[in-house]
Amino acid sequence: MHGENGARAAIAATTESRDLYHLVRAAVSLGAADVPGWSAAERELAATAETVTAETVTAGSPLPSEAAIREQIQAGADPLGDAFCRIRPARQRRPLGQTYTPAPVVAAMIAWAAGQGTPHRVIDPGVGSARYLVAAARQWPHARLLGVDIDPVAAVLARGHLAAAGLSGRATVCLRDYRELRPPRIEGTTLYLGNPPYVRHLQIEPAWKQWLVSRAAERNIAATALAGLHAHFFLATAIAAQPGDTGTFVTSAEWLDVNYGRLVRELLLDELGGRAVHILDPTIEVFPDAVTTAAITCFRIGDKPAEVRLRQVKRVADLGALDGGRPVARAELAQAARWTPLVHLTPKLPAGYVELGDLCRVHRGQVTGGNATWVVARGATALPRRLLFPSVTRARELFAAQDRLTDDGPLRFVIDLPADLDELPEDDRPVVADFLTRARANGAADGYIARARRAWWRVGLHAPAPILATYMARRPPAFVRNEVAARHINIAHGLYPREDLPPATLDRLAGYLRASVAVHQGRTYAGGLTKFEPREMERLPVPALETLRHDPLP
Numbered sequence: 001m002h003g004e005n006g007a008r009a010a011i012a013a014t015t016e017s018r019d020l021y022h023l024v025r026a027a028v029s030l031g032a033a034d035v036p037g038w039s040a041a042e043r044e045l046a047a048t049a050e051t052v053t054a055e056t057v058t059a060g061s062p063l064p065s066e067a068a069i070r071e072q073i074q075a076g077a078d079p080l081g082d083a084f085c086r087i088r089p090a091r092q093r094r095p096l097g098q099t100y101t102p103a104p105v106v107a108a109m110i111a112w113a114a115g116q117g118t119p120h121r122v123i124d125p126g127v128g129s130a131r132y133l134v135a136a137a138r139q140w141p142h143a144r145l146l147g148v149d150i151d152p153v154a155a156v157l158a159r160g161h162l163a164a165a166g167l168s169g170r171a172t173v174c175l176r177d178y179r180e181l182r183p184p185r186i187e188g189t190t191l192y193l194g195n196p197p198y199v200r201h202l203q204i205e206p207a208w209k210q211w212l213v214s215r216a217a218e219r220n221i222a223a224t225a226l227a228g229l230h231a232h233f234f235l236a237t238a239i240a241a242q243p244g245d246t247g248t249f250v251t252s253a254e255w256l257d258v259n260y261g262r263l264v265r266e267l268l269l270d271e272l273g274g275r276a277v278h279i280l281d282p283t284i285e286v287f288p289d290a291v292t293t294a295a296i297t298c299f300r301i302g303d304k305p306a307e308v309r310l311r312q313v314k315r316v317a318d319l320g321a322l323d324g325g326r327p328v329a330r331a332e333l334a335q336a337a338r339w340t341p342l343v344h345l346t347p348k349l350p351a352g353y354v355e356l357g358d359l360c361r362v363h364r365g366q367v368t369g370g371n372a373t374w375v376v377a378r379g380a381t382a383l384p385r386r387l388l389f390p391s392v393t394r395a396r397e398l399f400a401a402q403d404r405l406t407d408d409g410p411l412r413f414v415i416d417l418p419a420d421l422d423e424l425p426e427d428d429r430p431v432v433a434d435f436l437t438r439a440r441a442n443g444a445a446d447g448y449i450a451r452a453r454r455a456w457w458r459v460g461l462h463a464p465a466p467i468l469a470t471y472m473a474r475r476p477p478a479f480v481r482n483e484v485a486a487r488h489i490n491i492a493h494g495l496y497p498r499e500d501l502p503p504a505t506l507d508r509l510a511g512y513l514r515a516s517v518a519v520h521q522g523r524t525y526a527g528g529l530t531k532f533e534p535r536e537m538e539r540l541p542v543p544a545l546e547t548l549r550h551d552p553l554p
Ligand SMILES: C[S@@+](CC[C@H](N)C(=O)[O-])C[C@H]1O[C@@H](n2cnc3c(N)ncnc32)[C@H](O)[C@@H]1O
Pocket: 096, 097, 098, 099, 100, 101, 124, 125, 126, 127, 128, 129, 130, 131, 132, 148, 149, 150, 151, 154, 176, 177, 178, 179, 194, 195, 196, 197, 198
């Protein structure tokens, strides 16, 4: 990449090359040359951008004017980085893990670091367009800034951004592999801040895998060649950093639970001095072009705190200054093969409360595998009534019922046939055979669900549940007493008491759930849908049985 034709090669392979050259030229015109540390590859790139854009200038630039770019940068935006991500398609950014970090995540990480003291230097190990460094410079007006990147395009953009933000005097950008960086020793502390690239081991050169294994071995840590690039960056940071330095990285959360992640986990429990890990729910979609669970790790080199805080974050707005989380003892973390399950432990319940799961199992309703075949309106089938089960088949039926379902008249039927059709009375067989012939012709036997069943025609409804709950909506779930023994399909959950409970107790349980459960207890998906999986619903706190048995509830 940095050879004779490095610059052209860095760009020429892309279909959007002209636009990228325009971008490089824009960075140069913002003053990129003033930020020290230029490499030969960048010089060549800038020279090429000059000629190419001059050749094609009549076609117009995809960028706003220089004045507009400057104005946006002054206002805290990163127009160069945003344009880079627009122009270079995601699939071409993937080999170098070029997914840039959204501003709220950068802000939360800087807020955490600000609580740790004032760094004298900030290093971003894969600087991209320098959005971290520029934000850090605004937080710490005297800190030196050092950005490293392996891509000459990114390095020039970082320079342009830093220059336009007025930071040329205290910034250096270095075109290098971060693993080779040996930052000069300084008086004072360094903050390692950034988003190490997510690149799978298949794309990592054997020599670097060997580097990982042998450098880890020097620290008595077993590393595997299967480690992703972010694990290499954690190790390189442990090598470069000094006691008292701090760090916060956002990465894929993979290292928390997979075997190769042991290297990162051991480093955090030892010399990297892990303080906290904040796991961002995958449904948040923090990174526009990478569907992954992200984790923000906070560390202070040389610390050996008795516990590390683990926290799940469901909304970017909840990141705050990366406080809070469940303290987990180092000894417990050292023994655990996976860290994510340790985040999910239920917070302590208040006295007198238990989890709903202690009283009831929660089961999602049956999947029919084809509602067009198996769910029918009243009067729409010739099948005998005993094969038709009034069922809740739409969440709105539960919302409409409010506290209790007292009339199954408005419900549709689910057709549930026995697996052994010989069990059917003689009289029913011709009409059932006729129905099945039509159902088969309509493809009902061929779907994935139908093929997985012992008999493709047996839906296998669950027993009626005395409390039914919706589990996905833009509002808290409806908890409805099921007084008509309706069945339910997979749009609802059924709450099945572990022991027989009298109706009055069930009423009070459903009433308590209706009054207490809030959307934030579920998982929120992009767009505001809140979902409660059965296991999540089982974790809801409810009064213990002794209390529920007495009226009124305290
Ligand atoms: C996930 S991006 C982060 C960019 C920027 N810090 C941000 O968060 O907006 C990772 C960056 O690391 C760079 N990179 C990839 N491999 C690298 C390596 N071995 N050494 C240094 N930088 C690398 C990529 O070019 C990319 O700019």
